[in-house]
Amino acid sequence: MHFGYSFQNYDKTRHVRAALREKTISHKHAREIAVKIKGMSIEKARSYLQSVINLERAVPFKRYNNEMGHKADTGVMSGRYPKKAATEFVRLLDNLESNAEYRGMDLDRLKIINATVHKGRKLERFTPRAQGRATPKVNILTHVELVAQEI
Numbered sequence: 001m002h003f004g005y006s007f008q009n010y011d012k013t014r015h016v017r018a019a020l021r022e023k024t025i026s027h028k029h030a031r032e033i034a035v036k037i038k039g040m041s042i043e044k045a046r047s048y049l050q051s052v053i054n055l056e057r058a059v060p061f062k063r064y065n066n067e068m069g070h071k072a073d074t075g076v077m078s079g080r081y082p083k084k085a086a087t088e089f090v091r092l093l094d095n096l097e098s099n100a101e102y103r104g105m106d107l108d109r110l111k112i113i114n115a116t117v118h119k120g121r122k123l124e125r126f127t128p129r130a131q132g133r134a135t136p137k138v139n140i141l142t143h144v145e146l147v148a149q150e151i
Contacts, residue, residue, distance in 0.1 A: 007114050007147045016103055016110070016148050018096035020088060022120045022141040028064040029082035030142050033089055034115035036060065042100075042110050042148065046093050052086045059086075089144070096146050105150050114147035 003021055010017065033052075036059055037045040051057040058071040058079035065078035073079060100110055120141035126134040 003143070005145055005147075006116050006118070007145065010147070012103075014149055015113075016096060016100040016105060018092055018099055018146050020092050020142075020144040022143065023088055024139060025085040025088050025142050026082065027117060027119050027140060027142045028061075029059070029080070029085040030089075030117045030144055032059050032061050032064065033082065033085055034117050034144065035062065037089070038112055038115045040112055042093055042097055042107065042112065045112060046090060049086045049090050049093070052081055053083050053090070055081050055083075092144060092146055096148055100148065109150050110148040111151045112146055113149045114145070116145040118143040118145075 058073040058076045060076040060079045068078040070077055071079040120143050123139040125137045127137045129135050
């Protein structure tokens, strides 16, 4: 299957990009992480995500925060610690960094200018229940795209 990128005006000399396709991570968690790391350098984003995985920093949930508890982290009202999604984002940052290295870009001057999250394919299955019934079980896969620019 062929996947394109949603980022427009891509210039091979200034931009570098990487994508995750069809991962079983929460679309909502991935969206909130993407909003948070946009505008960060790769190193800053990686250290932030490592502290999220270690439950030291919370990811602020701006949109999907109904009945969500507050966190003591500075600048975070409602938030969580999405470890699985953060781990996938760290792998994606590694990929982005190696793509930039291959292109001969200065890694210290790279800044994430675009972070996009889309819903992917639905995996529809059934879980057998008592009395011969079945309950639908739907997994929605997630696509993530990152674009960095040399500043």
